[in-house]
Amino acid sequence: MSDLNNLYRQVIMDHYKNPRNKGLVGDANYKKFHVKNPSCGDDITVQTKVADGTIQDVKHDGTGCSICCSSASVMSETLMGKKVTEAEDIIDNYYNMIKGKEYDEDLDMGDAIVYSGVANFPARVKCATVAWQAAEESLKNE
Amino acid sequence: MSDLNNLYRQVIMDHYKNPRNKGLVGDANYKKFHVKNPSCGDDITVQTKVADGTIQDVKHDGTGCSICCSSASVMSETLMGKKVTEAEDIIDNYYNMIKGKEYDEDLDMGDAIVYSGVANFPARVKCATVAWQAAEESLKNE
Amino acid sequence: MYKKDFPVLNKGITYLDSGASSLKPSIVMEAMNDYYNNYGVNVHRGVYEISHIATEMYEAARERVAGFINADTEEVVFTRGASSSLNIVASSYGLANVNEGDEIILSELEHHSHLLPWQNVAKVKKAKLVYIPLTKEGRITVDNFKSVLSDKTKVVALTYVSNVMGYVSPLDEIINIAHQNEIVVSVDAAQAAPHKKIDVKKLDCDFLSFSAHKMCGPTGVGVLYGKKELLNSMDPIEFGGDMNDDVGLYDATFKDAPYKFETGTMPIAEVIGFKTAVEYLESIGMDEIQRHEKTLRDYAVEKMLKIDGVKVYNKDSETGILAFNIENVHPHDAASVFDKNGVCLRAGHHCAQPLVNWLGEVATLRASFYIYNTKEDVDKFIESVIEARDFFGQF
């Protein structure tokens, strides 16, 4: 069971059951992006508000498995307050970690680090990146 | 060269260069059938006139390789004057011979017997049967 | 017993995703290698020996596959797969014969590949899609079919076996009634052909579509069966080499079926491998295959019903498909427990979103059994079900 325990850390299940920053807002200062994985029903929308090159707020909503939904919550916490350029580095680093590539272990990724176990379940990489892709797109051209 | 000499007998080439019963007639007593092999351009039309269950006349026209055109000429001579039922037997026997199956060597097939070498060139079976198929169809329901 | 014929199973996995694609026995790969290694050339056009052999093998496959469903040889069109076959029916027959205001009867059990082509016909021709109400269990019944039949019905498009529920549709009677009303019936047999004997003459369907890859055959090839008069009355939807008689600059004439639907170089190796697959299945016997699957399924259902926290959607299904979920566990999460244990099954909407919606879910788990599965596979599967329930129960 060690692999499974590695994938489903307590903190992941906690974010799944008690998501932070969940729920979209009707504010034109937010940019919004929607990503879905139709074959499994993962469906996440992310909103970001940026001012002076810094992420002021991140919101998310959607449905999906625990990896997908929790990672939206974790992502929102991780990126909140970061500079956009920092966020981009974190996103790249996160993708590398998830895909089992080399990544910078010293970069502060907050709770996102707990998703490192996904690398052993390649079929779940998509689940763990849907929300991050939405964030990445939402931050584009900021 | 023995195989080739077996395929291209003198009599075949003679029927090719000097076809018998060639040219269609505009007579409503004839039935007509057209068969073609589009991939190589073989294109044969056969006309048959039957009275009292006996083939009174066979005409043919068309274009194609020597095996195809000569076999139309040979077919016309072979079937001429035969009862339709006899003709059907000959046609079946001819197909068997061409395809290298067992056939009745005692059945009188006239010059058609010279096509036995086709069995060694399976890719030419179609050429050797186009005219006979047209005859078979033309004789149907007689 | 048949496990040893399937090289993938040497890896020690428990393969329960045959509904998506079956594994292939070695002899199928051998038949294709034989083609590529010994006479791997084009068909229908060459005037040399190995091209002739390839042509004969290709046409012998057509004869064999026709025999498998008791069709006439010229009623078997080879296609890229069931999805292509189903699209030909809708695009060629459907677009030409369905008119404004006409009705097309289908069911929420349809696979997207049978649903979307008719959605397109309905849109283009302003026709109406009419769904047979399903029973509580999710079944099509003859009575419910009759309840939506009208004098506007032009086409009935139904699956023979549902790929989510495994139910066998009562097609004999439905087709009979349809024909009394001069309605044409397209049957999606993608999940039927691998698992039960089909006799198109007895069934009397107008069209029937299936894929080789779900029945021990290669990827890249499928069949469209159509009644001869129907196929010959239809326009081709792909135009090109080999399907024509005479080609001029502005006009061309086409061959008769099946050739007019087979354009360009066909999947030759695949058709040849398909023949071997059909021979393999027939050597076991379709009735034996069906019996074997049913035995495994019944064994699995019996065990599943005893497990708390598990929901089985199709406990009375007559074929080897088990649709279920673990309560409070997203199917994708559960799937990783199965994956970790080498149990391969499917989580998702199975290309049948309307049905999964009908079930009130976003996704389900599906285990599907085939000839190479055993009771030990079921036991491993059941263990993983319990492990998944317990693992996620702890949070």
Added chain:
Amino acid sequence: MYKKDFPVLNKGITYLDSGASSLKPSIVMEAMNDYYNNYGVNVHRGVYEISHIATEMYEAARERVAGFINADTEEVVFTRGASSSLNIVASSYGLANVNEGDEIILSELEHHSHLLPWQNVAKVKKAKLVYIPLTKEGRITVDNFKSVLSDKTKVVALTYVSNVMGYVSPLDEIINIAHQNEIVVSVDAAQAAPHKKIDVKKLDCDFLSFSAHKMCGPTGVGVLYGKKELLNSMDPIEFGGDMNDDVGLYDATFKDAPYKFETGTMPIAEVIGFKTAVEYLESIGMDEIQRHEKTLRDYAVEKMLKIDGVKVYNKDSETGILAFNIENVHPHDAASVFDKNGVCLRAGHHCAQPLVNWLGEVATLRASFYIYNTKEDVDKFIESVIEARDFFGQF
């Protein structure tokens, strides 16, 4: 030098019919066997390890094949073969964008698979087919293209390399002119992709179609390249599993290209084998392949021109295709002499009836050279030419 890679050549035949289909090197069969034996399951949908591997391999093949023609990955649609690709262009782009009175420019060099789809568009949309006059030699020229260009021209559909004459069309300039006039260009690269380097970005074509089986790859798979904006602007022509986003009872949304054109289970093993074929060709080098073919062809032409009673139709062609006839001998008769000697070549109209008519013949002989052919093959071929001439000369 490469002969040993191709098992069919162990049979001692002289294979000169690569224009119809190339032989396949063992590594291509090995790649497909590896799929079937080790991870032979469906793609895109499974949540278990080997399904994920299959998906990665399938998508890696797309990337590799895209690289082969310098396309972006999402511009490569896998199809059943070139004929299917060419039909998608005509049926999806053509039927939607060509209107009554519009003109479609093509040439008498087109293969039926590029001609007939546009004949259909012209008929359905009451558009006009306009043929580029060929030079005495049978070539397309830029000037002759300009002579038929008009403000009604909507589409140009041309072959890159003629499958009968082997001529390379001057596409760079034609495409440039077409684009200045906002005309879309569909290129049939079935005979180009196996034999020369193609760079779609440099060529700037809008669509480009080719088949794996002519370039050392398996049967059953081909490519439609299309510019991203064009593909995304087009409607799918097959509907079903995997090409959609959301499916409701009466409506559905589709994925972006390439996926919206890939419906149902694709030819997975074949796509994977195709990747290996492309790698094989690139390991030799496309320029080297072209050089090798040209050397053999020049050697053959030199010898042919010295033989009395032989007619060569394309003595100055720049690729490895030799079109010829033996005077007073029907090509089918000649072919049996070649067959007897184990020399495999083609006799017929090569799915290009308009061109064979243009040549004033009912059929021609065609020898086509590829990377595995040698000078000895040419010598054997020449011997058979002489033997055929002499044999039939005796009657």
